[in-house]
Amino acid sequence: MSLPSTSCVRSSSARVAAAVRHAVATGLLGESCPVAGFVDTEGVRDAVAALHEAFGQEPGAPEVLHTFAAKAASLVPVLRLLADSGMGCEVTSPGELRIALDAGFAPSKIVLDSPAKTREEIRRTLALGMALNADNLDEVDRIAALRPSTSVSAIGLRVNPQACAGSIGRMSTATTTSRFGVALHDPGARERIVKAFAAHPWLTLLHAHAGSQGCPLELIADGIAQTYYLAEEINARLGTRQITGLYIGGGLPVDSADDSVRPAFAAYVAALRAAVPGLFDGRYALVTEFGRSLLAKNGFVGALVEYTKDTGGRRIALTHAGARTATRTAFVPDAWPLRVGAFDAEGRPKDGPSLVQDIAGPCCCAGDVVAIGRELPELKAGDYVVLYDTGAYCFSTPWSCNSLPRPAVYGFRTAEVYGQDGPAVVFAPVRDTQSLESISAESGLAHADALLGLHP
Structure with a gap:
């Protein structure tokens, strides 16, 4: 689907809201895909432009190579978008070097x-x-x-x-x-x-x-x-x-x-x-x-609310986000706080009276809570939560606790073409949801009997 030739929706919150609504409507978020990451490609390009503009190009200005720290978003399509926007790449491992080269960065613009x-x-x-x-x-x-x-x-x-x-x-x-x-x-x-x-x-x-x-x-x-x-x-x-x-x-x-x-x-x-x-x-x-300053504000995690429960006088929303995507926030919440948005079953921002709630994830560890005591419109099963500012170091480098699959990631762009459902949104795949077959293969399936052979 091609995007109409118009200006972009400039409010970050408006773009996120439009993306959530369309992701739910098109099945990118829902029962079959209860958690996904989303990259605002227009926001990424704007951030790169702001970085270049800040350093200026006036006569006598120093030569500047702006590199992106690959660890902040180790996804080939995202890195290719950054390369196309005029960035170089900073890598810290053979894996990051491989994906930087696959993304199209010239070796002369890569730093180890x-x-x-x-x-x-x-x-x-x-x-x-x-x-x-x-x-x-x-x-x-x-x-x-x-x-x-x-x-x-x-x-x-x-x-x-x-x-x-x-x-x-x-x-x-x-x-x-x-x-x-x-x-x-x-x-x-x-x-x-x-x-x-x-x-x-x-x-x-x-x-x-x-x-x-x-x-x-x-x-x-x-x-x-x-x-x-x-x-x-x-x-x-x-x-x-x-x-x-x-x-x-x-x-x-x-x-x-x-x-x-x-x-x-x-x-x-x-x-x-x-x-x-x-x-x-x-x-x-x-x-x-x-890294973070270019991508964090230009990405979010959307997750289905699977259940809600009351424990010790506190409402808890059990979702599919949590530590698997926002690991630092789950374990050091005071140092890594995240904003949380509440959306209804159709992906529209919820309103109504606020209720103090915790937002928890699916990992079997007590610390898998990404928001504690937040005042949000009351969540219920089938609603969605959004973790804002998670475009860097979150869904791009997920934690595979409990052998949870890596979530799908999509890029999106919005435009000021309004219909019954608000601004138009176009999605593009960045990474597919990890398959159960892949999880088993990474867990040593090819060597399933190898240890038994040590004890004939």
């Missing part, structure tokens, strides 16, 4: 940032001409031993600016004891870094990443500023501009309070300009690696 690269990964990366960042000085030595003299790969070193933790400590990658990069302020570390660059003229990049959700702009900007000043120091001490590029990471947090995008990419760039204005004078090429 794994903290534990094997020799084979390094060999393949260098053979493809991809960029890579060493996580530690031992890895620099390993790359030196494997790097052919004809290599065209841009190679950098990741440093940990030790800029302190954000509000979610386990998501902060620039703490004093972070496992990532070379700790910049440890005794003797700075001198060892300088010596590594002096010994290897092919080291031309510095990489830092302060953290993700829970890290304020000031913390992120401080980590980047420290990396910039280290690059200036190394180039001055070597007497040449050996470092020509800075990988400044991503990690822009996402506010899940409403539809608003806060902080915006423009606010991020303004914070960087205030903290380190020299970053934008064109002397250093820049690479970013955003």
Whole structure:
């Protein structure tokens, strides 16, 4: 089905509501498909455009490659949409590299940032001409031993600016004891870094990443500023501009309070300009690696309410979403809160008196609850719930507890062409629901009798 040539519905909530209604009407959500993920493709393109616009293209501006962190949405059609929108890709494993190549990213626009690269990964990366960042000085030595003299790969070193933790400590990658990069302020570390660059003229990049959700702009900007000043120091001490590029990471947090995008990419760039204005004078090429901030607001999970029950004076809606899709929210709800929407059996937003309710999932563990004590219109069996802001790190990387199948994922676009059922919606498949045969195959079906053979 082709989309009429008209402008798009701009309200995120309106687009979600239209998508839910049409998904229920067309059977993409229902008894046979009780949970699914949905990607707002127009929202994704708008987010990419906002990122490019924030960094600007005025004369003298630095060359910038914006890469998408593949782990945030490891789905080939989504990655291909991002490639088509002008993004590069940041990968951290052989699997992510494979799907990035399958999605159509040119090797010259892919960066490998794994903290534990094997020799084979390094060999393949260098053979493809991809960029890579060493996580530690031992890895620099390993790359030196494997790097052919004809290599065209841009190679950098990741440093940990030790800029302190954000509000979610386990998501902060620039703490004093972070496992990532070379700790910049440890005794003797700075001198060892300088010596590594002096010994290897092919080291031309510095990489830092302060953290993700829970890290304020000031913390992120401080980590980047420290990396910039280290690059200036190394180039001055070597007497040449050996470092020509800075990988400044991503990690822009996402506010899940409403539809608003806060902080915006423009606010991020303004914070960087205030903290380190020299970053934008064109002397250093820049690479970013955003993930959550591009996708989270542009995806949602829809799930059927299978039952409701009252326990201890609290209403609980038992759904097919929960920890299988929003794992972090289920286990650390205060750090990863999600908005929840209530929809009726026809996929229309519910209204009426509010009732305090919990929203639970299907996993057989006590913690599979994604919303506790929320005031929502009263849910009943056959209704639907929506988990907003789940376009990143949720349905794209589901948790297979209890051998639950991976949910189907669809992309959608809406247009301001209204009929009896509101705006027109067009869907496209991204990933099919995992089959039971696939679950059994992944669980070792081909070797079903292998252990019996150990005990003749």
